[in-house]
Each structure stands twice: as C-alpha cells, then as structure tokens.
Amino acid sequence: MYNITVIPGDGIGPEVVEASKYVVDSTGININWEEVNAGASVLEEEGTALPDKLLKNIEKNRVALKGPVTTPVGSGFRSINVELRKKFNLYANVRPVTAIPGIFSRYPRMDLVIIRENTQDLYSGIEYSTDDSSAHAIKLVTREASERIGRFAFDYCGKNNRRKVTCVHKANILKLTDGLFLESVRNMAKDYPDIEYEELIVDNACMQVVIDPGRFDVLVMPNLYGDIMSDMCAGMVGGLGLVPGANMGDEIVIFEAVHGSAPDIAGRGIANPTAVILTSAMMLDYLGEERSAGIIRRAVYSVIKEGVWITPDLGGKATTMDMARAIAEYVNI
Ligand code: ATP
DSSP states (O other), X not given: OEEEEEEOOSTTHHHHHHHHHHHHHHTTOOEEEEEOOOSHHHHHHHSSSSOHHHHHHHHHHSEEEEOOOOOOTTSSOSOHHHHHHHHTTOOEEEEEEEOOTTSOOSOTTOEEEEEEEOSSBTTSOOEEEEETTEXXXXXXXXXXXXXXXXXXXXXXXXXHTOOEEEEEEOTTTSTTHHHHHHHHHHHHHTTOTTSEEEEEEHHHHHHHHHHOGGGOSEXXXXXXXXXXXXXXXXXXXXXXGGOOOEEEOSSOEEEEOSOOOOTTTTTTTOSXXXXXXXXXXXXXXXXXXXXXXXXXXXXXXXXXHHTSSOOGGGTOOOOHHHHHHHHHHHHTO
C-alpha cells in the first residue's frame, strides 16, 4: 500500500484531482490518499494558507499529488507553490509535452520534455522598489543549482530513454546570470558523452520549437523561460488541460499538472481531467507501477480518440467525472 498526500487545491483543483484519484483507484492499486489542503480554501479555517500539518504529511509520505493552489492576498506568502518548492528543495520541474492521438494539432509528432529549474532565477522573490517610479527584481543564479539541474536533465535522459539535451538560455544578453547557467550545464554535458547536447537562445528556441518540435527531446532552462515555454508547448498539443508535470527533489516529489486553478471554469464540472490523470500516471511510474501507468495512458488516449466522453475544451460535452468514468472503464477492459 502507498500513502500519498493529496492537495485538492483551489478552483478546478478539487474537481480534477477527484477525477484523477478515481482513475488511479480503478487500476486496483492500493493507495491510501491522505488529504490535506492548502491555499485560499483553507486560509480562514486554518489561519494560514500553508498549514503545518500539510508540510508534516508531505515529509512523512514523500510523494504528493497536488491540484493548483491559489495564494490569497494577505496570506503572508508571495506564492504557496514557490514556497512548497523551496521548502522541500523540489529543484526540477519536469513537464513532458506529447501530442495525443485524436486531438487535432499541427504537431502530431511532438514529444519533448521541458525541465525547468524550479528554485531560482526571477522567482527567487527578491524584488524591491527604491521609490514609486522604479522597481527591481533580482535574477538569482548559482553554479550549484545550475549544475544540479543540468545533471538532472542528463540523468533524466538515461532513465527515460531520451537522447538529446538542449540548454535554453539568453546568455548573449544576460552574460553573468544566464552565462553561469549555460556554463554549468555545459560542464555537466561533458560527463555524458553518449547524450547529444546543444545550446539555443530562448527566442530562437521558441521559434524552432514551433517550426519543428520533432527535433527536440529534453530541454533544460532557467525558471522563467520554462514557465513560459511549457504553456506555449501545451498550446501546441491542444491546451493546458492535457499536460502533466512533477516537481522533483532528491527525496520528495510533488506531482502537479502544468495548468492553474482556471477560475473562469471552476465549479462547473467541465474542466479537463486529462492533465492530472496523466500526472498520476507519472506518479505511478515513479512508484514503480509502470504497468498501471501505461494502462492509464492508453485508456486516456482511447477515450480521446473515441471523442464521445470528452470535455468542452476538446470540443465535447462531457463533464470532468464523465470523462474520468470513461477512462476508468477502459482501464478495466
Ligand atoms: P495560474 O496563474 O494559476 O498559473 P493561469 O491564469 O495562468 O493560472 P490557468 O488557470 O492555467 O491559467 O488557465 C489558463 C486557461 O486555460 C484558462 O482559460 C483555463 O480555463 C484553461 N484551462 C486550464 N486548465 C484547464 C483544464 N484542466 N481544462 C480546461 N481548460 C483549462
């Protein structure tokens, strides 16, 4: 039996996380879901948006499935998501973007993985204004964190049958910060002679991904570029409702889809559960349950290809739970 921390989160979070749990449970794997919430929905009751009992539960279980969490104004946190990543040293944000058969996309062969450095860059939270007419944000980059994410990207290739790493940067302008990031990843590349390695400036990388995504495999980059490029890539394969993700450290992993709380569709039961269901498949791979992970992925693809029980973002009329139930039925075929 696995003990997994579940954070339903805000907005569409509870709806898609529930759907995802339903599909995972349909595989018969014995999971004890320990639900402890964070974010706007717990602030009033708990007096904090990031309760201590959640941190303790994650520390105990070491694996969590998380919905999108909104950081309430006045909660004392700049971002709960960033806080969690820092607290547990979840330095690698892994976002595989793969075209799904049956979804119209101009990029049917897209299959790449974005590895985003998760702890530094313009997300380090060092921002101040000197007077009311100027504001500064510090882009923090260290050799240690850059080498660590570089090594992670090359190791990821080894573990996941990937062959090439592209380091995305803007070192032509940001000579010191992105320069250090680039130099660090380049240094790591030397230890992995069997893995192809290339470097691309971020603006060129965006254009190349849109022209020919098939030429990419694993892309490693600083935090901000990773944030933007993964939404761009999600759009290329059909939208944010489809792309899974994981925040990984050496000890603890929080699995979390790329999308946010989508307040525009929250509470209507129409959010696409695919991203969080594929996120749980990543979680099952991590737990060593690769067979069930594969079954879930194939079930998702079958339901989408069939095109009946799909949510409105994919052109269908199904609710979140309709789609989850259809996927669970395929799991048991
Ligand atoms: P955040 O600031 O929390 O990252 P955001 O405002 O950038 O959030 P999302 O919440 O990710 O953005 O939503 C962006 C758009 O994608 C919205 O129009 C939303 O409805 C849509 N979207 C996101 N997730 C899903 C989903 N699972 N199913 C359907 N549409 C979704």
